[in-house]
Amino acid sequence: MRYVDEYRDAGKARALAASIASLCEPGRSYKFMEVCGGHTHTIYKHGLEDYLPENVTLVHGPGCPVCVIPMGRVDDTIHIAEQPGVIMTSFGDMMRVPGGRGSFFDSKAQGADIRMVYSPLDALKIARTNPDKKVVFMAIGFETTAPSTAMTMLRAKAEGLKNFSIFCNHVTIIPAIKAILDSPDLRLDGFIGPGHVSTVIGCRPYDFIARTYGKPLVVAGFEPLDILQSIHMLLTQLAEGRSEVENQYGRVVPWDGNPKALKVINETMELRPYFEWRGLGSISHSALRVRDAHAEFDAERIFEIPGVRVADPKACQCGEVLKGVLKPWECKVFGTACTPETPIGTCMVSSEGACAAYYNFGRFSRERVREATHG
Amino acid sequence: MCLGIPGVIVEILPDQPDLATVDVSGVRRAINIGLITEDEPEPGDWILIHVGFALSKIDEVEAKAAMDFLEGIGQAYEDEIEALKESRIE
Amino acid sequence: MAERGITERSAEWAEAVVREHAHVERASREDQVLERIERVRRRKARLREDNITLAHGAGGKATQTLIEAVFLEAFRNPLLEPLGDSALLGVGGASLAFTTDSYVVSPLFFPGGDIGDLAVNGTVNDLAVSGAVPMFLSAGFILEEGFPVEDLRRIVASMKDAAERAGVRIVTGDTKVVQRGKADGCYVNTAGVGLVGRPPPGPVRPGDAVLVSGPIGEHGTTVMLARGELDIEADLRSDTAALNGMIASLLETCGDSVRWMRDATRGGVATVLNEVAVDAGVAVVMDEDAVPVRPEVRGACELLGIDPLYVACEGRMVAIVDSSVADAALEAVRAHPHGAGAAVIGRIKEDPPGLVLLRTAFGGTRIVDLLVGDPLPRIC
Numbered sequence: 001m002r003y004v005d006e007y008r009d010a011g012k013a014r015a016l017a018a019s020i021a022s023l024c025e026p027g028r029s030y031k032f033m034e035v036c037g038g039h040t041h042t043i044y045k046h047g048l049e050d051y052l053p054e055n056v057t058l059v060h061g062p063g064c065p066v067c068v069i070p071m072g073r074v075d076d077t078i079h080i081a082e083q084p085g086v087i088m089t090s091f092g093d094m095m096r097v098p099g100g101r102g103s104f105f106d107s108k109a110q111g112a113d114i115r116m117v118y119s120p121l122d123a124l125k126i127a128r129t130n131p132d133k134k135v136v137f138m139a140i141g142f143e144t145t146a147p148s149t150a151m152t153m154l155r156a157k158a159e160g161l162k163n164f165s166i167f168c169n170h171v172t173i174i175p176a177i178k179a180i181l182d183s184p185d186l187r188l189d190g191f192i193g194p195g196h197v198s199t200v201i202g203c204r205p206y207d208f209i210a211r212t213y214g215k216p217l218v219v220a221g222f223e224p225l226d227i228l229q230s231i232h233m234l235l236t237q238l239a240e241g242r243s244e245v246e247n248q249y250g251r252v253v254p255w256d257g258n259p260k261a262l263k264v265i266n267e268t269m270e271l272r273p274y275f276e277w278r279g280l281g282s283i284s285h286s287a288l289r290v291r292d293a294h295a296e297f298d299a300e301r302i303f304e305i306p307g308v309r310v311a312d313p314k315a316c317q318c319g320e321v322l323k324g325v326l327k328p329w330e331c332k333v334f335g336t337a338c339t340p341e342t343p344i345g346t347c348m349v350s351s352e353g354a355c356a357a358y359y360n361f362g363r364f365s366r367e368r369v370r371e372a373t374h375g
Numbered sequence: 376m377c378l379g380i381p382g383v384i385v386e387i388l389p390d391q392p393d394l395a396t397v398d399v400s401g402v403r404r405a406i407n408i409g410l411i412t413e414d415e416p417e418p419g420d421w422i423l424i425h426v427g428f429a430l431s432k433i434d435e436v437e438a439k440a441a442m443d444f445l446e447g448i449g450q451a452y453e454d455e456i457e458a459l460k461e462s463r464i465e
Numbered sequence: 466m467a468e469r470g471i472t473e474r475s476a477e478w479a480e481a482v483v484r485e486h487a488h489v490e491r492a493s494r495e496d497q498v499l500e501r502i503e504r505v506r507r508r509k510a511r512l513r514e515d516n517i518t519l520a521h522g523a524g525g526k527a528t529q530t531l532i533e534a535v536f537l538e539a540f541r542n543p544l545l546e547p548l549g550d551s552a553l554l555g556v557g558g559a560s561l562a563f564t565t566d567s568y569v570v571s572p573l574f575f576p577g578g579d580i581g582d583l584a585v586n587g588t589v590n591d592l593a594v595s596g597a598v599p600m601f602l603s604a605g606f607i608l609e610e611g612f613p614v615e616d617l618r619r620i621v622a623s624m625k626d627a628a629e630r631a632g633v634r635i636v637t638g639d640t641k642v643v644q645r646g647k648a649d650g651c652y653v654n655t656a657g658v659g660l661v662g663r664p665p666p667g668p669v670r671p672g673d674a675v676l677v678s679g680p681i682g683e684h685g686t687t688v689m690l691a692r693g694e695l696d697i698e699a700d701l702r703s704d705t706a707a708l709n710g711m712i713a714s715l716l717e718t719c720g721d722s723v724r725w726m727r728d729a730t731r732g733g734v735a736t737v738l739n740e741v742a743v744d745a746g747v748a749v750v751m752d753e754d755a756v757p758v759r760p761e762v763r764g765a766c767e768l769l770g771i772d773p774l775y776v777a778c779e780g781r782m783v784a785i786v787d788s789s790v791a792d793a794a795l796e797a798v799r800a801h802p803h804g805a806g807a808a809v810i811g812r813i814k815e816d817p818p819g820l821v822l823l824r825t826a827f828g829g830t831r832i833v834d835l836l837v838g839d840p841l842p843r844i845c
Contacts, residue, residue: 001381001399001400001760001763001764001767002381002383002421003381003421003433003438004380004381004767006442008826008827009827010826010827010828011449012445012446012448012449013827013828014452014828015445015448015449015451015452015453016445016448016449018452018455019448019451019452036377037845038377038378038845041845044831045825045831046825046826046827046829046831047823047824047825047827047828047829047830047831048827048829049829050828050829050830051828051829064845065377065845066845071476091426091842091843091844091845092769092841092842092843092844093841093843093844093845095841096520096837096838096841098476098478098479099476100474100475100476100477100478101476101478102478105518105519105520105838106514106516106518108518108519109514109516109517109518109519110516116841116842117694118426118427118694118695118696118769118842118844119407119426119427119428120426120427121407121427122427122694122696141377141426141844141845142377144377144379144425144430145377145425145426145844147410147428147430148407148425148426148427148428151407151409151410151428194377195379196377196379196423196425196430197377199379199423199430199431200430222379224827224829225445225827229441229444229445232448248441250434250437250438250440250441251433251434251435251437251438251441252379252423252430252431252433252434253431254431254434258410258411258430258431259412260409260410260411260412261410261430264410308472308473308474309472309473309474310473310474310475310476311473311474311475311476312476312479313475313476313479313480313483315483315487316479316483327495329495329498329499330498333483333486334498334502335498335499335501335502335505336486336501336502336505337482337483337485337486337487338482339505340837341526341527341837342478342482342513344479344482344483350845351843352845359502359834360832360834361831361832361834362831362832368816368817371816372748372750372814372816372817372822373750373822373824373830377844377845378770378843378844378845380767380768382768398764399764399765399767399768400760400761400763400764400767401699401700401760401761401764402697402698402699402761402764402765402768403697403698403699404695404696404697404698404768405696424768425844426844
């Protein structure tokens with residue numbers, strides 16, 4: 001596959017790893033956060049940490065839209081799905097995420113009509129072919145996904161569809177990064193920036209991280225060599241005493257983002273005053289809702305929404321894991337009470353969450369594995 | 376956080392200019408290209424696909440620049456290993 | 466709305482799970498934590514759900530839990546307990562393999578096959594990988610009121626052809642019709658009996674080679690695309706096939722050196738390898754580069770964010786053989802039309818027991834664990 005396979009080359013990885021090692025100052029340790037869950041997934045799926053020297057640590061950030069959806073919003077979705085005549089649709093990622101009273105799959109098993117779609121346009125198609133039903137699309141995702149929801153809403157309007165609405169749970173990345181940077185117990189040396197979000201918002205919104213907080217950020221692609229190269233670029237910045245925003249993923253990310261995508265988001269959605277993030281708490285101006293002009297497509301205005309907040313168990317230490325203060329395995333409930341089968345906290349709910357990725361892909365002693373695979 | 380996959384445009388659908396048939400490793404799907412406005416997408420262009428929409432056109436020049444950097448590091452590494460081998464032989 | 470005056474409650478299920486595990490002490494080092502996790506994983510399965518969900522039928526962890534907590538708990542006996550593809554029975558001096566499987570595939574007809582040949586091939590394969598020569602099959606039909614007779618004829622004709630190709634006879638059957646809406650057209654159950662002509666093979670040992678008989682994930686991907694919901698098109702066909710001929714020539718060539726065989730159906734190659742790792746207490750180390758995957762299967766899987774290792778096959782065998790016969794085994798399998806794309810994909814190691822590891826094409830390593838349920842398309 002072009003633009004995929006050439007970025008998974010082991011030979012280039014070895015060379016890059018050697019160069020990374022030579023950039024590290026002896027005795028100094030480096031901690032970088034990959035903000036995006038897609039990066040976390042890549043890191044574990046390809047075993048990328050095998051190439052990093054011991055003193056370079058990756059902290060897995062909050063950029064998994066499935067993980068940060070609060071349990072209360074899952075319950076709200078199920079509540080809507082249980083109303084008569086409703087077909088609820090969402091991405092496959094959401095189906096197993098438990099709320100306070102079970103997941104979409106559990107609700108489906110009890111009779112609700114909840115369907116998986118690949119694209120919001122598929123939800124629109126379901127609405128067209130089921131004129132007697134109310135079709136709701138539970139929208140999740142960062143700025144990467146919001147334009148698709150916006151385009152779908154505009155399409156529904158153009159077609160004059162009356163039985164389609166959006167339960168909007170889109171979140172924005174910058175306030176989350178800022179919340180992490182403002183956390184007092186955090187020590188990071190730089191950021192691996194979210195590549196696909198940046199195709200939409202561009203690289204400028206990260207300027208404050210370099211300027212105000214003095215941390216370098218490199219917008220990175222999603223193949224393993226992209227991530228290794230970004231780490232190389234971060235270490236080079238640190239070695240040269242710079243803190244800048246750089247773009248490793250130039251093949252996909254234009255410096256100014258996608259103006260049309262930003263325009264359609266702005267046309268259909270506006271910032272909420274605040275929104276709860278699982279693990280991080282309430283963050284102001286960090287999520288989107290449907291604008292008044294499109295109220296007819298806003299499930300929050302069409303349906304009565306309970307809006308009850310569901311607290312995470314006290315034992316759950318997701319907040320600390322998200323901020324990189326704790327490694328997944330250092331959490332009190334990791335792997336015992338909290339597993340991919342019964343995910344207690346946000347980091348375990350999706351395969352992109354820090355804990356789920358570690359549990360599914362990396363749960364072993366590195367030495368024993370090295371022995372097994374190379375012995 | 377967001378799965379994006381590169382694919383190549385095979386055909387712009389004549390009756391729906393917002394839709395293009397896109398090929399990903401021999402697999403085809405109609406993808407909405409309405410978010411790409413800067414320069415008109417055409418067959419043969421590579422795009423990044425996310426939830427059925429094209430988010431951006433892949434820039435071959437940028438891709439080559441990044442690959443050149445990686446190959447440069449690879450070359451330097453091989454030279455070094457070569458030099459190391461020679462120094463051992465001496 | 467979320468911004469409005471908010472009341473709060475706790476997730477009772479989550480609090481309960483935390484309480485249940487509260488006695489487990491927090492270990493200080495990563496290795497201790499990992500050992501603790503393995504202990505928790507080995508504990509008796511407990512079914513948490515009040516209702517059956519689709520995950521219980523997907524062949525992953527949820528299916529295992531259901532089998533152990535409900536079926537094995539009630540039916541437990543030494544013949545059932547191995548939970549193999551077939552039960553091995555001694556009857557009047559003969560050694561028999563006996564198996565059953567139900568087929569609920571949707572759509573009923575898909576490129577490369579239909580529910581009929583799937584039902585015959587699946588049961589034939591369950592017998593063949595148990596080391597038996599498949600002989601007799603039963604066929605049970607659950608039909609929905611209104612189902613076209615024409616479609617039924619088509620399914621039955623393809624069962625007849627599949628049975629002939631596999632050299633088995635369908636000798637008994639059953640038909641039930643349920644009211645419209647109570648079933649999805651047609652479900653088929655087949656049971657099968659075969660004669661076991663060889664002694665049970667020795668245990669899987671470190672050093673053994675793991676081979677797969679062809680490119681993986683074609684059946685699962687084909688059926689997923691044939692449902693039409695994803696609007697994805699590809700030139701793909703199901704790999705459904707009876708493997709008894711291929712397995713017979715493998716056993717003829719390699720005899721006792723063939724230690725273990727499975728057909729990689731639900732849950733794919735990853736799931737069957739996890740089963741052998743746990744059952745034999747060994748590690749399986751796979752080479753990502755060596756695993757055969759067709760480009761179209763890869764394309765569909767990349768697009769949907771799923772891993773072909775977990776996608777079902779219906780005509781692919783995973784075999785573990787003594788390393789000394791690995792080349793001969795590969796040759797024997799490749800000589801057969803259903804095994805032309807066979808490859809050695811990994812080795813058995815001693816440590817860490819119970820785990821499947823993958824050496825990635827990128828040169829790293831990771832675990833290949835059991836999935837909870839079906840692999841789901843992702844956007845993240």
